[in-house]
Amino acid sequence: MSRNTNLEEILFPVKLCDIFYDGGPSDPTGDPSCETTEEWRISIPGYRAVVNALTGEPLAVVSKNYRLVTNQEAFLLGEQCFKAVFDAVDTSEMEIFNIITPKQKSFCHVDIVHKHYALNIWAQEIWLPFIRLTNSYNRTRALHFTLGFCRKLCDNGVIFESETIEFRFFHTKDMIPKGEFEIGFHHLKELETAFIDQMTLLKAFHVPENLVLPLACQALGLKFDLRATDHQKREKEHHKFDILKEGIQALTERYFSQLGENGYALLNIVSDYASRPFGAPLQSMRINVFQKRTGSWIGSFTRAIRASDFNISTYLGPYLDYSL
Known part of the structure; x- marks a missing residue:
């Protein structure tokens, strides 16, 4: 995914428009003797639509005080x-x-x-x-x-x-x-x-290759119900997990060869996925979420590994199930 720097793409004009619904062919006066079949519209009070003024495409329905x-x-x-x-x-x-x-x-x-x-x-x-x-x-x-x-x-x-x-x-x-x-x-x-200081600490911390995937899943908040009792759900979860595993393995090979088997390489694996989340639905919506999780993880992980009694298996907990 290449970077997008075209600011004009998002500077299109927008406007707020009143919202109506179609009343259908009827008499708005309620007079049963009136035989009109003219369609009429009823305004929806309290709400407006945010509309792309160039295309006419509605973007959202908002309240009047928006x-x-x-x-x-x-x-x-x-x-x-x-x-x-x-x-x-x-x-x-x-x-x-x-x-x-x-x-x-x-x-x-x-x-x-x-x-x-x-x-x-x-x-x-x-x-x-x-x-x-x-x-x-x-x-x-x-x-x-x-x-x-x-x-x-x-x-x-x-x-x-x-x-x-x-x-x-x-x-x-x-x-x-x-x-x-x-x-x-x-x-x-x-x-x-x-x-x-955090980057220096990460670079000095050895990361076993078989624990990269569970660490990445923990950093990104990704969980998979690989033991689901429902067969179809279990198959879907394994499919999503396999896509992630294949991608993380490729990133691990790249960054471990460049940077060594350490926490700094792990950070690059995690932040690479966060910036280009392969296999994730609605990618553009997920990038910001994953990058924020990565930022939070850096702080929590470096605080954890500073402790003299740090144990990586204890730290991972249930995420150990994703070990390669």
Whole structure:
């Protein structure tokens, strides 16, 4: 899956339209002597439709107090967020890194990077910090901004959900809150220091090849009912598991040969799948979820392996069933 940087693709005009239903051939006055067969429409009070103004395609049904925020408005706020995160005077160094959106364009994630801002790990691994702008027209996502890192070499991304920028706008509000962005972390440099520390710890931790699959499943929150009593369900679960196993094995071979049999290679296996979730339904909807889970897993796993009594079998628990 190649990166999409075409911002114009999501900047189409949208509008709110009243909703009606067809009353059919009848007399709206209720007079039985009236013989009219003219069709008439009844307005649905309290609701409107969000419509793609170019195609006429409805994107969602919303309540009357819904505050429509266009992707154009959201992007302008993203520019303000960029200034706050990267301590920039202007946005001349801002660059679109990737856009994630479904075919209908009912929501979008826009990843923004600084052209000249990179994190160098061990003088050979380059990671880019990015801001993810999220907006939707179907009520599934509030307008918000999160911070993540992406490995430049292969575009493997993670989202640090716990480090969310403290700006979230629910579409039921009347106005976008005024004022400056409040950053959920003190300084980007502090987060970079913590990230490098985690990467160093992961690289020093040996990962047995037969445990990569259960560790990846645990990191991504993937579970399979391989012992389901229903035969058809059990077959479906094994089919999904086999697709994942084959893909993870291929990623393991690639990253273990490049990076060694360690936790840093494991992170790249997990973040690669998170950024390109093969076999997952509704891929564009799953990328953000998987990248957030990857970010959360980095913190929980590195905290666990720091403990002197860490036992990987105990840590995996029921996920050991997925061992190769």
